[in-house]
Every structure is written in structure tokens, then in C-alpha cells.
Amino acid sequence: MKLPVMPPLKPMLAKSVPEIPPSLHYEPKWDGFRCIVFRDGDEVELGSRNERPITRYFPEVVAALKDSLPARCVVDGEIVIVRGKKLDFDALLNRIHPADSRVRLLAAQTPASLIAFDLLALDDRSLMAQPFRERRLLLERALIRGPMVHATPATQDLGVARDWFEQFEGAGLDGIVAKPLDLPYRPDQRAMFKIKHDRTADCVVAGFRWHKNDRVVGSLLLGLYDGSEQLQHVGVSASFPLRRRRELVQELEPYQQHDLDGHPWAEWARAEAHQGGRLPGAQSRWNAKKGLSWVALRPELVCEVAYDHMEGTRFRHTAQFRRWRPDRDPRTCGYDQLEEPVSYDLARILGH
CATH class of the missing domain: 2.40.50.140 (Nucleic acid-binding proteins)
Known part of the structure; x- marks a missing residue:
């Protein structure tokens, strides 16, 4: 694997604020495993928030990413499991298992998905210094959506974000993330904002x-x-x-x-x-x-x-x-x- 942004990489973080700030970019806050995806052709590595690889636990996600992501890229997102009409974090926890046979069984029984929300590299170009506005646009163009790979919904309308904050909790989501549109990607820094229910x-x-x-x-x-x-x-x-x-x-x-x-x-x-x-x-x-x-x-x-x-x-x-x-x-x-x-x-x- 040889990419302009290489693993391990700590993700950019968010600091808690009591209210949704105005004049920013808003996304739902997903309740899953934070994951940075590194893809170089047939090589795919899933990196966790603590920089440990979690690739072996989600073989079905790796296969889906090969169909949905550009051949050479680095994507920041969240691995989630959808059961019925909402997210199931307990099922996600159960996917971390030492036995390969159990991993394969759970991949079939409780398949996971990736929610993508940032693009850190594309082909031979690192995008980490670029403003989030540009990275988001490139992500939307590059991602081929499928049943197991999605781009997170987004809005710049504060009223819509407030509605999401109230409504989406019923589907198991965790609040709202707010991002400045001119924000470069800052690994391991709390440069975004998160608003959660209290x-x-x-x-x-x-x-x-x-x-x-x-x-x-x-x-x-x-x-x-x-x-x-x-x-x-x-x-x-x-x-x-x-x-x-x-x-x-x-x-x-x-x-x-x-x-x-x-x-x-x-x-x-x-x-x-x-x-x-x-x-x-x-x-x-x-x-x-x-x-x-x-x-x-x-x-x-x-x-x-x-x-x-x-x-x-x-x-x-x-x-x-x-x-x-x-x-x-x-x-x-x-x-x-x-x-x-x-x-x-x-x-x-x-x-x-």
C-alpha cells in the first residue's frame, strides 16, 4: 500500500457544545465505530479511532468498499449496523471477536455498513490541507452509493439541523456534528463541534x-x-x-x-x-x-x-x-x- 496519506492516522475529533452553532455545515452524529478507510487497489485497511486495524472484523464492509470507493483513496467515516429501523450498537460490539469462523458468521447474520463523511486523499493527492467544503464535494462525486456504503446526509440549514437533532434520535443516532466549511483536516484535534442530548x-x-x-x-x-x-x-x-x-x-x-x-x-x-x-x-x-x-x-x-x-x-x-x-x-x-x-x-x- 502506497498512498499520499498512510495508516495509522488519528481521526479529527469534535468538542461538545450545548447548542447547535449557526452558519456551519451539519451532519447527523452516527453511533458506531469511527473508521478511516485506506484503499490502494485491492488492498483495503480499516483503521479505528485508536489507530488499531479492524479490517479482519468486517470482511463484508471491505468487499462493499471495493465496489463503492475510488481505487486509491482515504475516507473518514463510521461503521454501523442497521437492524430494523434503527442502529444496533450492541450488535456492532459483538462483531469484535477473535475467532475467524465467528467473524464470518456474524458478517452474514449482522452485516455492517460504512457511513462516509470526509475524503482525505484521492489518487496521488492528499486533501487534508484543503477546506472541508472541497473535500465534501469531492466525496459526493467519488462515492458510488450502495446498500452498505453511504454518504452521510448534510445540510447548511440550521432549522433542518435542529429538526434532525430531535427526530433522528429515534433511529439510534447520537446528535449533530457541526463543521466549519473552511476547516482543513486536523488529526487528533477537536476542531469540529458535537451536540448531544442531555x-x-x-x-x-x-x-x-x-x-x-x-x-x-x-x-x-x-x-x-x-x-x-x-x-x-x-x-x-x-x-x-x-x-x-x-x-x-x-x-x-x-x-x-x-x-x-x-x-x-x-x-x-x-x-x-x-x-x-x-x-x-x-x-x-x-x-x-x-x-x-x-x-x-x-x-x-x-x-x-x-x-x-x-x-x-x-x-x-x-x-x-x-x-x-x-x-x-x-x-x-x-x-x-x-x-x-x-x-x-x-x-x-x-x-x-
């Missing part, structure tokens, strides 16, 4: 994990009660300064439950309970050496957290701790408090 929920804190580098709290394990009054693990809150992490050790110490009998997550301490998903104490899918041991707490503490959206029964991203809620009865912290977005057909977004 909601709050009162959650039970039923455990915590130690920080990987110190004997301080790394993350709080959050739970919500379902309709059968079972406390389900719904996500984590982990963004604390070091001083606050140390304070949390003292605040949580009186609630530690060393004997797991009677704890709602006792079964998760058994190895056989870890086979089905990402539960407290389970092994990380992305790093087999990363320990996720946890400390059980009596389910008596309630905190308010901010979250953007749900993926199934869990928070899609790390929730942001807002405050303790000593006035709340933990048993009243259920899924019924969560806002449900109105369903929206993803096919309408992709123009099918």
Missing part, C-alpha cells in the same frame, strides 16, 4: 470500581429497577477529579457490603454470570488484560446523573455525576423515569 436520571449506586492507577474510586456502578423490581446494571459514572475520587472512598466506605448474600448483583460475582455481557466484574471486551473488579455497596445511595441516550437497557455512554439525592427512596429509581425518543425509520435518513 437528560438526567436518579440511579441507585450499588457498587464501585477501583481506579486502575490508584486506590481511589474509578467509577460508580449505577442501577435502575425494572418492572419486576430487579435492580439492573445500567451504566457507570466515572468522570471525577482525583481529589473527588479520594473523597468518594470515605463517603462509600460505610455502605460497603463484603458479604454478597442478599445483594441484587450477587450472581454477577460468579464467573459463569459473566458470559452474556458487560456486567460489573466482567472482562472488558476491548482489553482482555484490563481488570474490572468491583466492590459491592448496599443499594441505599441514590445519585442524579446526566446521560445522552440509551442503548437497549443501558446508558450508551458514561453518565455524568450531578449530585447525591438523599431525599430519594432507592426503590423508586426505575426505568419508568427515562424519556423515550419517538421512533424514526433509519431508511428515511439514508434515502432508501
Whole structure:
């Protein structure tokens, strides 16, 4: 492979802002795996956000790209899986598997697609120094759309972007990305803007994990009660300064439950309970050496957290701790408090 832009390459990033800024280029924010595609004839490499190749996990995407992309190019985009009328991030996570036979099976059962949104190189020319306006135009001309390769919808109309922000969440999308039209491509810099939904929920804190580098709290394990009054693990809150992490050790110490009998997550301490998903104490899918041991707490503490959206029964991203809620009865912290977005057909977004 010999391209004007070579792997590995860190993608350009976006910084969070509370509102959609005016007078920019707007696109839906896709909820998948960020991917930079390098193609040189029959050679195709898929690079992830952390610069690791993920080519082997998506053979069907590689085949589709050979039909849809120019023979020599570098494209920035997002790998997603569409199931029914919306995106399925859990199915996408399951595609990262060490066994080739499993990879091939999942490629047939849950095929992925690429949503392209930037063109970084074409033939022998690097486009990274060119304004985004030019790169977008060249992308639209170069891309041959197919059932598994799409150019992301785009608009410069702020009103349309606001409508997308409200409507597209129902199809599993993640908000809006706003880009200056004169923006060159800046790897690993937060040069774009992202606007995501901000909601709050009162959650039970039923455990915590130690920080990987110190004997301080790394993350709080959050739970919500379902309709059968079972406390389900719904996500984590982990963004604390070091001083606050140390304070949390003292605040949580009186609630530690060393004997797991009677704890709602006792079964998760058994190895056989870890086979089905990402539960407290389970092994990380992305790093087999990363320990996720946890400390059980009596389910008596309630905190308010901010979250953007749900993926199934869990928070899609790390929730942001807002405050303790000593006035709340933990048993009243259920899924019924969560806002449900109105369903929206993803096919309408992709123009099918």
C-alpha cells in the first residue's frame, strides 16, 4: 500500500457544545465505530479511532468498499449496523471477536455498513490541507452509493439541523456534528463541534470500581429497577477529579457490603454470570488484560446523573455525576423515569 496519506492516522475529533452553532455545515452524529478507510487497489485497511486495524472484523464492509470507493483513496467515516429501523450498537460490539469462523458468521447474520463523511486523499493527492467544503464535494462525486456504503446526509440549514437533532434520535443516532466549511483536516484535534442530548436520571449506586492507577474510586456502578423490581446494571459514572475520587472512598466506605448474600448483583460475582455481557466484574471486551473488579455497596445511595441516550437497557455512554439525592427512596429509581425518543425509520435518513 502506497498512498499520499498512510495508516495509522488519528481521526479529527469534535468538542461538545450545548447548542447547535449557526452558519456551519451539519451532519447527523452516527453511533458506531469511527473508521478511516485506506484503499490502494485491492488492498483495503480499516483503521479505528485508536489507530488499531479492524479490517479482519468486517470482511463484508471491505468487499462493499471495493465496489463503492475510488481505487486509491482515504475516507473518514463510521461503521454501523442497521437492524430494523434503527442502529444496533450492541450488535456492532459483538462483531469484535477473535475467532475467524465467528467473524464470518456474524458478517452474514449482522452485516455492517460504512457511513462516509470526509475524503482525505484521492489518487496521488492528499486533501487534508484543503477546506472541508472541497473535500465534501469531492466525496459526493467519488462515492458510488450502495446498500452498505453511504454518504452521510448534510445540510447548511440550521432549522433542518435542529429538526434532525430531535427526530433522528429515534433511529439510534447520537446528535449533530457541526463543521466549519473552511476547516482543513486536523488529526487528533477537536476542531469540529458535537451536540448531544442531555437528560438526567436518579440511579441507585450499588457498587464501585477501583481506579486502575490508584486506590481511589474509578467509577460508580449505577442501577435502575425494572418492572419486576430487579435492580439492573445500567451504566457507570466515572468522570471525577482525583481529589473527588479520594473523597468518594470515605463517603462509600460505610455502605460497603463484603458479604454478597442478599445483594441484587450477587450472581454477577460468579464467573459463569459473566458470559452474556458487560456486567460489573466482567472482562472488558476491548482489553482482555484490563481488570474490572468491583466492590459491592448496599443499594441505599441514590445519585442524579446526566446521560445522552440509551442503548437497549443501558446508558450508551458514561453518565455524568450531578449530585447525591438523599431525599430519594432507592426503590423508586426505575426505568419508568427515562424519556423515550419517538421512533424514526433509519431508511428515511439514508434515502432508501
